[in-house]
Amino acid sequence: MTLSSIINSTTHDDQKRIHIVVAVSFLNQTCALEVKHTVNEMFDTYVKSGLVELIGIPVEAYPPLHNLRKTYDDDEIRVRWRSIQNIDYSYLMAYNVNRSTYYIQLEDDVTTNSGYLKAIEQFINDTTEYWAMLEFSSLGFIGKLFRSSDLHKIANLLRTFYAEHPCDFLMIHFMKLMIQDRRMLKIPTLFQHHGIQSSLPNLTRNISDRFYATVTKTIKGDNPSADIYTSLKQYKLHEPANAYNNNVAGFFWALPPKVGDTLVVAFKRPQCLKRFALSSGFHEKGDDKIASGVVEVGTLIKSLTGDTVNRFKVYRGH
Template structure:
């Protein structure tokens, strides 16, 4: 009896506590909602950073206690869940600002109908309130149409969210300044993910110093639809934490892992660990990649970082030859990222030698069956790397295959059917040179060494 009375009292207290919590949450939600509408309706002359700091902190167990509206600087009321959120953190750099160029590039490359499916979240992540206020005003003045349509959110985090960033553990031999920079950057990512986790079905991380390729959004949607197996992360840039796409349902776990190791590991390592922990053992990189890094000045003061994505700029094949079944071999040093077969395939991509070209280096195409060929085109260099071409070389058509194994082939009885001019061979009327003989091999041969690498963008063979 006494026990039942105690249980009754405890139950009553729980009900009272729950009621009080609901009242507090309701009051806070009204306050947040009023503030959000106040921000949305602000005029340019009234621009300021609006932050509600209630309960937003970096607590001992590294979980974030925050309500999403606490972060808003500019947004409109929720217009429904989208297909994709693109998150972009930005901070002040010493001499350059790339964020407006990045946003302009992305908006210019996004079709009007696609804007209904995307929300962009720009996170003003610098600790300097004055810079954040001026940057918010700058972006509002230039991109107001996207803010008012609910396409662009501009957000901010209270300083109380961040851990202490002094006397951090040093790893990888980095200076204390670099450890502090990358640790804060990790917390930035975690905050941005937590804010964005309910906005859309998918989330993609970008940086504030990239430009987008034409048709990037349709390429993303197509690549997602093409996946036959379960996946955790799809990549649309080979660099750093640029263009990494996740299911939004995984953002909370990813942000937890980032916060758990925020001072031990750069984010480039953490997201790779996360993928493996979630059972995706290998990278899934869309090629061509869709975002090129343009920043030279890093957000780490004093650091110059002229990184370029090697896979941006893959163009659709121009000549689209018949290209009968064949095996390709080369004496040039190769990279797994740019296999020698790629220029012969009809899908985008190219072969990039992994060392300087030497005299008598070859690329040999061995047809499964001898062919009657009337035209052959070899195009080297690309729009992005126009000087990485073969300057001195020839194209030979061979009627005999002397030997072949898994790594090489030797062909003989050849006729020279073309020579490189401005990095290209376009050989016509091959039939008149070969007579009735069918061709078993075509061999690209370098006739003079060159002190730099070369790209073969396309090999097109036309048959009768």
């Protein structure tokens, strides 16, 4: 699922800019060989082109996996399972040190959308404070992005404390060790988890990312080129253009409005408007929506103050 979604959501030109490494563990040789056969059969073209690379984690790569210390009140089976997971990730990261500028960790049973790569690049560019880890999913160890030059540090951390902590806990430690002040999660997130059958035996979990939202706009209008002005104070990086521009991921999210606040769309060229549509609200935040307001259509901007259109000639609308 993950491979299909990533490949189908990446343009041909962008496929030349990314490299997908799939790691399989030979602790279960039968399963590893099945995965190898499936990848080579279903994604043969992409394997030959170099977009997809399949590597095996040998049995010799694993430290002792029996009589492990029990932490977090986990039973022996769970401690062993998450210890294997830590070594899997450690091996994969060590393999990819300095092979690219950035590295993002995904799991199986994950899907994304067609705007994921541009959204990742935009979030990196817009994040001005120091970071060691950016997050594009709120779940576990999905969608965590690092600089590839730091992967040896993370790989060593995962391997050193493989039995003591789950991988997502170790990533919080890594972030603090790197003196990153806070977690930096992009909302809406870019990767959604779908599977319910855990790799831990006899465990099913229906876990999904509540912050995930598709890049595809619910209203696909023909939005002319325009400048957006508002007196509303945006929340983090969720600027007004996110909602207006069809080729941009995300939405506009503002702090609580006050009487008199405005949001103005100023077309760069005159337009003949027949109708418009406005959508507000987020399914996880039922109260974050427009309760009331006035729509006005203007023909001439008189002046600008900061980011806000101060005065303009208007005709009342609905």
